[in-house]
Amino acid sequence: MNVLLIGSGGREHALAWKLAQSEHLDTLYAAPGNPGIAQHATIAALDTADHRAVIDFVRRNAIGLVVVGPEVPLVAGLADNIRTIGVPVFGPGREAARLEGSKGFTKDLCARVGIPTARYFRVTSRDGAIACLDDFATGADLRCVIKADGLAAGKGVVVAMSRAEAEEAIHALFAEGPAEAVIEEFLEGQEASLFVLSDGTVTASFGSAQDHKRVGDGDTGPNTGGMGAYSPAAVLTPELEEQALGEIVRPTIDALAAAGTPYVGVLYAGLMLTADGPKLIEYNVRFGDPECQVLMARFEGDLLETLLAVAEGRLADLPEPAFADNVALTVVMAANGYPGTPETGGTITGIDAAEATGAIVFQAGTRDDGGKLVAAGGRVLAVTATGESVAEAQAAAYKAVDAIDFPTGFCRRDIGWRAIG
Numbered sequence: 292m293n294v295l296l297i298g299s300g301g302r303e304h305a306l307a308w309k310l311a312q313s314e315h316l317d318t319l320y321a322a323p324g325n326p327g328i329a330q331h332a333t334i335a336a337l338d339t340a341d342h343r344a345v346i347d348f349v350r351r352n353a354i355g356l357v358v359v360g361p362e363v364p365l366v367a368g369l370a371d372n373i374r375t376i377g378v379p380v381f382g383p384g385r386e387a388a389r390l391e392g393s394k395g396f397t398k399d400l401c402a403r404v405g406i407p408t409a410r411y412f413r414v415t416s417r418d419g420a421i422a423c424l425d426d427f428a429t430g431a432d433l434r435c436v437i438k439a440d441g442l443a444a445g446k447g448v449v450v451a452m453s454r455a456e457a458e459e460a461i462h463a464l465f466a467e468g469p470a471e472a473v474i475e476e477f478l479e480g481q482e483a484s485l486f487v488l489s490d491g492t493v494t495a496s497f498g499s500a501q502d503h504k505r506v507g508d509g510d511t512g513p514n515t516g517g518m519g520a521y522s523p524a525a526v527l528t529p530e531l532e533e534q535a536l537g538e539i540v541r542p543t544i545d546a547l548a549a550a551g552t553p554y555v556g557v558l559y560a561g562l563m564l565t566a567d568g569p570k571l572i573e574y575n576v577r578f579g580d581p582e583c584q585v586l587m588a589r590f591e592g593d594l595l596e597t598l599l600a601v602a603e604g605r606l607a608d609l610p611e612p613a614f615a616d617n618v619a620l621t622v623v624m625a626a627n628g629y630p631g632t633p634e635t636g637g638t639i640t641g642i643d644a645a646e647a648t649g650a651i652v653f654q655a656g657t658r659d660d661g662g663k664l665v666a667a668g669g670r671v672l673a674v675t676a677t678g679e680s681v682a683e684a685q686a687a688a689y690k691a692v693d694a695i696d697f698p699t700g701f702c703r704r705d706i707g708w709r710a711i712g
């Protein structure tokens with residue numbers, strides 16, 4: 292079967308790497324792809340925002356499955372448009388993708404069906420936002436979280452630890468005119484990410500991971516798309532996972548099915564493990580990046596067969612997805628300046644030496660510059676290794692990182708620290 296993979300990040304390189312191992316694969320096409328993805332796929336010169344062009348490509352190349360990596364095309368309705376020609380798509384349609392596209396939509400759905408999540412208000416004006424702050428005050432203390440409504444690539448959230456911080460965030464939010472936001476209760480606990488496949492009605496757990504969102508060691512500095520991850524997240528015990536599936540994920544899938552907008556793809560539930568049990572922080576309608584890299588390093592099944600079964604509503608026919616009984620850990624190497632404006636054009640060498648240690652180097656923001664690999668984005672590489680424990684996987688990943696020469700890049704040196712400590 293021919294497959295078209297949409298996307299160009301480390302997540303998509305990991306998907307391409309795993310799809311290429313399938314015995315059912317004929318040709319893998321990728322758009323827009325990157326030099327790492329090009330090791331496993333034929334790059335298609337396609338503007339993925341032009342849905343008509345994508346559909347033409349799918350027809351002309353006898354594509355049997357389209358796998359959509361990032362959220363932007365899903366929120367824009369690419370999956371719906373491809374489904375109109377009867378080709379299976381791994382990824383939700385526009386309406387179900389609102390789980391990531393609109394925080395307000397998700398919070399209202401949680402409220403309607405009783406899903407545990409932070410108490411919240413939806414606000415559309417500065418005054419309304421300021422007025423609801425009192426509700427999050429305990430005595431002189433005030434803690435709350437302010438979230439812009441739409442897709443924000445990880446930048447739309449402010450965790451405010453005082454009234455002054457909350458007011459500053461609200462002023463910034465409304466500084467450029469009308470806006471929509473959710474203001475919610477601050478939840479305390481450990482965070483974990485749970486991935487669940489859904490074919491519209493049937494779900495299958497697809498592993499867990501823990502991300503490192505802050506740019507600096509010890510979880511300091513600004514938020515990023517993710518500087519590293521490991522899988523599984525041991526804090527999410529089998530009991531807590533079952534609770535999260537039963538109280539959070541399955542009711543969501545059921546509510547979307549009942550509304551006539553079934554969820555087909557992978558649902559990424561960002562969870563806070565509170566003293567009162569798991570609560571939903573947010574949903575993403577795709578694999579995490581770099582969480583996908585660690586999931587793919589551990590997944591033991593045939594990825595093409597699995598994603599096709601999801602896309603065709605046949606998840607019940609498959610055995611439970613199986614993962615290696617080890618730990619995978621990935622370290623993101625980013626270009627200097629990230630998460631601000633990254634320095635592009637810096638040369639990268641040593642990937643072969645890194646992979647000779649047994650690690651896998653997934654590429655994200657890279658570009659082939661006349662045979663030289665150079666940085667072309669914020670997050671550039673995801674150096675991924677496995678081991679019997681988090682400590683072993685961490686040592687293996689940093690051994691590979693140290694084999695890479697990327698003078699204009701940096702990475703965190705402590706990925707996995709919470710699990711090791």
Ligand code: AMP
Binds near residue numbers: 438445477478479482
């Ligand atoms: P989000 O984009 O919704 O995942 O938020 C980004 C990060 O902000 C999360 O990974 C959490 O660390 C933090 N966060 C979001 N919502 C809450 C909350 N209600 N309580 C505490 N921390 C939160």
Ligand code: GLY
Binds near residue numbers: 580
């Ligand atoms: N690593 C976080 C995300 O993919 O949203």
